[in-house]
Each structure stands twice: as C-alpha cells, then as structure tokens.
Amino acid sequence: MRKSVRCGNIIIGGGAPISIQSMTNVDTRDVKNVTEQIRALEEAGCEIVRLAVPDMEAAEAFSLIKKNVKIPLVADIHFDYRLAIAAIKNGADKVRINPGNIGSVDRIKAVVEAAKERNIPIRVGVNSGSLEKDIVKKNGGVTAEGLAESALHNVKLLEDMDFDDIVISLKSSNVRLNYEAHKLIFKQTQHPLHIGITESGTVNSGKLKSAIGIGGLLLAGIGDTMRVSLTGDPVKEVFFARDILKSIGIRSSGINLISCPTCGRTKVDLESIALQVEEAVKKIEPLREAKGLPPITVAVMGCVVNGPGEAKEADFGVAGGDGKGVLFAKGEIVKTVSESMIVDELVNLISNC
Structure with a gap:
C-alpha cells in the first residue's frame, strides 16, 4: 500500500x-x-x-x-x-x-x-x-x-x-x-x-x-x-x-444519467430536456454523496418505443410522447406531464428520493 x-x-x-x-x-x-x-x-x-x-x-x-x-x-x-x-x-x-x-x-x-x-x-x-x-x-x-x-x-x-x-x-x-x-x-x-x-x-x-x-x-x-x-x-x-x-466506477454514490440519441419518432425537445436534467443532477449529486445515499440511474428517453422500458428499468425516468412525458419512479408510472414541466417534475422526484 x-x-x-x-x-x-x-x-x-x-x-x-x-x-x-x-x-x-x-x-x-x-x-x-x-x-x-x-x-x-x-x-x-x-x-x-x-x-x-x-x-x-x-x-x-x-x-x-x-x-x-x-x-x-x-x-x-x-x-x-x-x-x-x-x-x-x-x-x-x-x-x-x-x-x-x-x-x-x-x-x-x-x-x-x-x-x-x-x-x-x-x-x-x-x-x-x-x-x-x-x-x-x-x-x-x-x-x-x-x-x-x-x-x-x-x-x-x-x-x-x-x-x-x-x-x-x-x-x-x-x-x-x-x-x-x-x-x-x-x-x-x-x-x-x-x-x-x-x-x-x-x-x-x-x-x-x-x-x-x-x-x-x-x-x-x-x-x-x-x-x-x-x-x-x-x-x-x-x-x-x-x-x-x-x-469508471470509483465514485459509487453518483447519478448515472442515460438518454437516447433521438430519432424521427421523437416529439419533444429531448436534447434540451436532457441537458437541463444533466445540469440539475450535478448539483444534487454532492448532496446525495454527503448523506451516504446509494447510486441511482435516471433515464431521459424520447419516444414510446424503447422509452417506457428503459425508463422503468431506471430508478427515475421520463419517456417522451407527443408534447408530453410519462414520469416513472422505481418502475412505476407516476404521472404524465406537459413537455414544459418534464424537467421540473423529474428533478423534483430525484431530489425527494
């Protein structure tokens, strides 16, 4: 040593x-x-x-x-x-x-x-x-x-x-x-x-x-x-x-953010949503680490094909729809919100877990 x-x-x-x-x-x-x-x-x-x-x-x-x-x-x-x-x-x-x-x-x-x-x-x-x-x-x-x-x-x-x-x-x-x-x-x-x-x-x-x-x-x-x-x-x-x-797995109490690459099926501004969520979780991470909380995965997905499945596999997530998003927590649907509310609602779920 x-x-x-x-x-x-x-x-x-x-x-x-x-x-x-x-x-x-x-x-x-x-x-x-x-x-x-x-x-x-x-x-x-x-x-x-x-x-x-x-x-x-x-x-x-x-x-x-x-x-x-x-x-x-x-x-x-x-x-x-x-x-x-x-x-x-x-x-x-x-x-x-x-x-x-x-x-x-x-x-x-x-x-x-x-x-x-x-x-x-x-x-x-x-x-x-x-x-x-x-x-x-x-x-x-x-x-x-x-x-x-x-x-x-x-x-x-x-x-x-x-x-x-x-x-x-x-x-x-x-x-x-x-x-x-x-x-x-x-x-x-x-x-x-x-x-x-x-x-x-x-x-x-x-x-x-x-x-x-x-x-x-x-x-x-x-x-x-x-x-x-x-x-x-x-x-x-x-x-x-x-x-x-x-x-590389050295810090285990962080937030793993996954997001899809977008395609022609995407009907929300997924890039903007993912970037806003990314900035928000950077501020949440040190607070979770200080409390000794376990790592979590957050999924920001753009459409109804792979989105629901990926979001449900994550601890928290959103699957985009036509100008709206379905929020998930621990594999369960929480609510459906308008596109303008996706970031605030998802960040609120993560912050209160």
Whole structure:
C-alpha cells in the first residue's frame, strides 16, 4: 500500500478515496470573493482547494479565509520561500512547491522545518513547461523519463531533510507523455500521486484530454488525488472530475444519467430536456454523496418505443410522447406531464428520493 498524508481533514494515499481538487482563479488577496468561490467549489464536491500566493498579502490572507471555510487550503508557491513559510504560519493545510525553483538548500530546509512544525505535507510539483534545463538537455527534450527524474530528484531533497509527508505531482499537457511519466514514477516511489493534465484547454477540448489522460491513469491504478484543469470556471472542473470518477466506477454514490440519441419518432425537445436534467443532477449529486445515499440511474428517453422500458428499468425516468412525458419512479408510472414541466417534475422526484 502506498504512503499516505493528511491535508486538513482529507487523507491522500494509503488506500483512501481519490480526492477531487481544484484551484481558485480570483485574487487570493480579495478575501470576500475568494471565499465565495471556495464555497461554490465545496458545494460542487471539491475536497481540497489550491490558492495562488504571489505576494505576502496573499499569504497572510490565508488566516482570514480559513475562518470562513472548512475545506483544506493549499498554498501554491513559486520561487519565494518566504511566501511558503508565511502561508504555513497563516494556516495553509499543504504547500505546493518545486524545490528546484525555491533556491538554496537552506531556503528549502526553512520551508521543510515550517511544514514539520505545523505537521502539514508538501506537494512537489513538476511541470513539463518548467523542467530543469540540464534534464532537458540530457534527454534531448522534454520526456517522460525527464519528468520522472526531476520529480524524484526534488523529492530526495526533502527526504534528505528527514521529511516524508510528500505528495508528488508531475504534469504535462501532452496526454501520452503524461501517462508514460506517471507509469515510470509509480514504480519508483510509494509517495501518493496527484494526477491531472496541465493546461488541458477550454471546457470542450480540456474535458476530452482530461477524460483520456486522467481516466487512463485511474484505470491503471495510478493516482491518489486529482484535478481537472480547464480554462474558465473552476466549478466545472469539479463537476467533470466527479464524472470521470463515476464513469469508471470509483465514485459509487453518483447519478448515472442515460438518454437516447433521438430519432424521427421523437416529439419533444429531448436534447434540451436532457441537458437541463444533466445540469440539475450535478448539483444534487454532492448532496446525495454527503448523506451516504446509494447510486441511482435516471433515464431521459424520447419516444414510446424503447422509452417506457428503459425508463422503468431506471430508478427515475421520463419517456417522451407527443408534447408530453410519462414520469416513472422505481418502475412505476407516476404521472404524465406537459413537455414544459418534464424537467421540473423529474428533478423534483430525484431530489425527494
């Protein structure tokens, strides 16, 4: 079994459930707005949130933010070791650094000692875009072997300081390179791994890369905590991370939505109905999970041929008719409603189960 660390109230590694992370994209110094975004991330099902720390004011804001949220907070540090120490003293539950960018051994040691004192882990973050020049030259470019070598080198710097509460992150925007690097490091260390595809792109293109890259790693048994990185609202990252975990059976308390592809028999606007139901269940899922409720299947079907049978097999469902829909719950017909009421009525059934 892999090693484990504690980040606030979340265990990473050691067989613990794979935790979902995200990162705020508003100014950390703006305590009010960043707190509101963190709360939105929590409601979506985020379990660990990372905040950028560009200066001392941002580091000191941690103490104020901590008073308003329950979720563990990670300080994202680049270059200035003093910011890492300040964030730790102000309540950060974990710090993310690249030891190679921090500077001298004494500076790295100062961060390690602060983390030891507060008993918090350090995430060693290595990115293909900032790989050490000597490693790039040695390998003839950015390679999987180079990413793994850089991560292990930086981890050893901390281990030599008698520090073992480490999470490793090595990311690339190249899905295959990312996969190969994780396969290499998985065999060479027992430290928990934070996985993801960095700079994956917009919601559309980034979701595809993340589904393949993160999903492939998880199916191979690699990964202890994860972040889907998308350009835009970080809440969407959390929703999609949940979708990935759910689709491969790692999260069992979600809502499985099935819908038909539509055909010439469809007499309701099934695409719009399915999309509205999909958005609604994303908000219901974290609430069900928090209550420990079992997984359910929701069917949104478009016609009377396969619709009734599929809907009846699901926990909840609707079979479309001519401008109306027949609602089902646990295999039984509940009622027939007009097309305009299908979404509200179906969501109400799911919410009250």
